[in-house]
Amino acid sequence: MKRIVVATDFSERSDRAIRRATLLARTFDAKVILIHVVDDDQPQHLIRSTEHATKSLLEEQVASLREIDGLDCEFRVAFGDPFEKITQLAREEEADLLVVGPHRRQILKDVFVGTTAERTIRTSDRPVLMTNAVPAGAYRRILIATDLSDCSGSALRSAVELDLVSKSEVSVLYVFDAPATGLMNRASLSEDQIQDYMHNEEQRASLDLLAFLVEHDLRSAPCILKPAMSSVEDVILSAARDISAEAIVIGSHGETGFAKTLLGSVAEKLLRIADRDILVVPPQRRE
Incomplete structure (x- = not known):
């Protein structure tokens, strides 16, 4: 991990992202x-005044990160739609990681779809880290969730490429499906x-997970097997x-190109409810 891009809107949420990026750096x-990103859908005089204020704030933040934290730090200002420009700048800067603050959690309903x-x-x-928790130090323990898909393989490889595996205690979780459990309960079978059925399913899942880890050269990682008895x-x-x-x-289980859709439902729901940081890895990096 050599280049970290942090999106900021100068909110408390963005401060959390900057703090986590500082610890990672x-x-x-x-x-x-x-x-x-300055919204360019406004009068020119407002754009100019916003740009001036934005650069002043960013200069102060960069100076602080350089002098107090000893970081190699720069800033960029762009104009346009925030989410489009954020991803564009991360690509142009060849970022290894894009860090964002947590989304705004609504009082009555936790809305995530459609937010920036x-x-x-x-x-x-690029891998995107959403900083839900207040940073208190370097990551000590990281959980990689997998369903043994190609997209999960991308997530696992990304954790290795970002060097998270060597810097933290990493465990791999496989939430496996035991489809006959409900039918067995309804059939009034004995406990x-x-x-016995659950034991056999867990054994099968264990072998599948081991093969997956061997394929991705992470066989030494501690494994956790959990049946999908709830969401x-x-x-x-x-x-x-x-x-x-x-x-x-x-x-992310996302798609690329013109077929791009919403995030996979599990990633989306996890981002909505999580009380800790979530690193979402796309299926592949476009060249």
Whole structure:
């Protein structure tokens, strides 16, 4: 991890993203680039005054990060639609990681779809870290959630490429499906019969996960197997809490090109409810 781009709108949420990027930059000796997008759908005199104020604020932040934190730090200002320009700048800067603050959580309903955060994560061809938790130090424990798909493979490879595996204690979670459980309950089978079935399913899942880790050269990582007895995102978040993981890595299951759709439902729901940082990895990086 050599280049970290941080999107800021000068809010408290963005301060959280900058703080996490600072900690990562210290750990990996990486360069930090702060970016802010000025909405150009307004009168020119407002754009000019906003640009002037924006540059002044960014100059102060960059000076602080250089002098106090000892970082190699710069800033960029762009004009246009925030989510489009954020992803564009991250690509132009050849960022290894894009860091954003948590999305705004509504009082009555937690809306995520359609927010700048969701649209940025959906369209980014770079791994995007959403900083939900208040940064308190370097990551000590990270949970990689997988469903053994190609997209999960991308997430796992990204964790290795970003060097998170060597700098943190990494565990791999596989939430496996046990489709016959409900049918067995309705058939009034004995508890022993149900337990035997679950044991066999767990054994199968264990072998599948081991083959997946061997394929991606991460066979030494501790493994966690959980049946999908409730929503997958709840199982993932519960497992992260159990091991005190500060961050969760997950694939986006997004599509590329003109067929690009919303995030995969699990990634979307996890981003909506998570109380810790989420690193979302796209299926592939466009060249």
